[in-house]
Amino acid sequence: MNMVFNLIVVVQVLSALAIIGLVLVQHGKGADMGAAFGSGASGSLFGASGSSNFLSKSTAVAAAIFFASTLALAYFGTSRPHVSNVGGGVMDRITAPANKTPAPAPAPANNGVPTGPAPATPVNTVPQDVPAAPSATPAAPAPAPAK
Secondary structure (H helix, E strand, C coil): CHHHHHHHHHHHHHHHHHHHHHHHHCCCHHHHHHHHCCCCCCCCCCCCCCCCCHHHHHHHHHHHHHHHHHHHHHHHHHHCCCCCCCCCCHHHHCCCCCCCCCCCCCCCCCCCCCCCCCCCCCCCCCCCCCCCCCCCCCCCCCCCCCC
16 A cells, blocks of 8 residues: 555656646747737737647646546545544644652651751741731621611
């Protein structure tokens, strides 16, 4: 199957190059525009409608081959199971590296007994004499006494 795919790619590239070459070699219809304004050459404004020369016929054949090979590449490109990725993109196929657990920290040399002076005040503590913060919602007014 891979050989057929590669052959179709080669045919498409060759037909594309043939189209480019044939179009560049052809004599354009607009080149005879001077004849319409009296430059002395005879012929109609856009050339004969029914006649076509070898270059225009071979360009049409190369274009037909190019379109057929494009359709074949589209078919083979979507029907191959290892290429088709319906429902996901390129980023869905990326695998994350395995998580490596860090090595355990070495045991302290003094069996867990602190050796330095104790901190003067504990960190991240709130003093007990600070009142609680007021609530963000105002309290509802007391109902009026009934008369």
